[in-house]
Amino acid sequence: MKAFISIDMEGICGVVREIETDPIKGGEAYQQSRHLMTQEANAAIEGCVKAGATEILIADSHWNFDNLIPEELHEAATLLRGTPRGFSMVEDLDASADAALFVGYHARAGTPRAILDHTYSGSVAAVRVNGTEVGETGINAYLAGHHDVPVVLVTGDRALTAEAKALLPNVHTVAVKDATGATSAKNLHPKKAREQIQSEATEAVRDAKTIAPLRAKTPIQMVVEFRRTYAADLAAMIPTVRRVGGLRFEFEADDYLEAFRTFYAMVTIAGGE
Template sequence: MRIYISADMEGVTGLVDADDVQPGGRDYERGRAEMAADVNAAVRGALAAGAAHVLVNDAHGPMRNLLPEALHPAARLVRGRPKRLGMLEGLTGEYDAVLCVGYHSRAGAPGVLSHSFMGHEIEDMWLDGRPVGEIGLAQATAAALGVPVVALTGDDAACAEMTEWDASVATVPVKYARDRFAAELREAIEETVAAALATAPRRPAPSAAEATLAVRWQSASVAETLLGIPGVTADDPRTVRASGPLPALYRQFGVWMRVASSLTNQPPYC
């Protein structure tokens, strides 16, 4: 069994503030240790379920948060950026299941460190007309490749978002949001992952069907610049959309974010 882990940071056990998850933050070094602990718990759960290969993609911010020496020795690590598929780099149809570790709820949700990919720069996103953030877009892209997401860890808001998107996914609420920068903590990652993989749902059929992604940006300048990309159209001065099969559309969205980063200097959690 081949298992793929996409590891974000805002939904990691104990982390509640930008200083916990941003390089240079006063508690970042502790935060990356907590990230490794959550990821390693998921790796142990995968191994307990019989995984013979585990690939971990560091999917947060600079994508250099996980120290190789801190990772479980049975896992392989994808580290650094840029990556063609960003948070899903390395995922192919050869994998049997995806685990999303340390994920957070989408922009506007009352979850810990909630946002969609780029802090306040992205105000809203929709996939085929359905509100979406990092959770839904990851699940839809994995499904298009024929790989099910079987477990997600994060705060209770992230878990609820995953359940709303795909109720078959096992969720582990490692903290309960009291506000956007406060939480009550708990953890049960290893056991939940092992159980989820032991009863993994049937693999979805790979799909080349077209999907439509729309994004409302905080800056009209970003939207206007993106209109120079073939296939991108405007809904209004700040909202653009494009259609195509996943994961190609997911990859194009990564280009949109690089354009937005070149035009703005918005801190992630202001």
């Protein structure tokens, strides 16, 4: 059995402020977050091992994708680290995987009582796939579904787990913190969070065959809205998208791989904030 893990940082237990996730300005706070992130990764990996996974690929999926501490990482996993990546947080996920796990994820842009909510970039206000508003969980789950791979576990704050359950009804979740604002939350003790992640990962991977992949009907209709006209001006350089108003773009794609590539090109060229 093969498991794929995509791990972000904003949804890690104990992380609440942007500076704690910033490898450039974060200093000791960021280094602590790296350690916490690596330990949650290990919990998920161990859960996969207990469920019978014999191959585990974990994709470091925060900032420049080089946050996990390799020397501290569970030996059962292969680490995907660094940039560039054409498929970003879910690079190298394909039909050979039996289950996908999203660890340390955060809620989509504009979600109240959610830690550091955003969707791929601070420049993005909203993303819709076939009319459904999605965050990184949905965007990435649709890509997994294109390869017929179910997302079996999502962990992060409680707002994120609610978002995941609304889109993926049978998904297993772990809420490691309850946000009281965008940069404030009640956190579990990290050890308790890791215990829950390990236990739930085991159950989730065992249940993989009973969880349906999230598939987008084709052709794909995608809408991307930016926060500022400058970012939109840059995104407008992509020739296959239509600008509808100052901040909104629409485009169609024959399949989800094409849709994702177009979206990610827009976000990359528009930059962050």
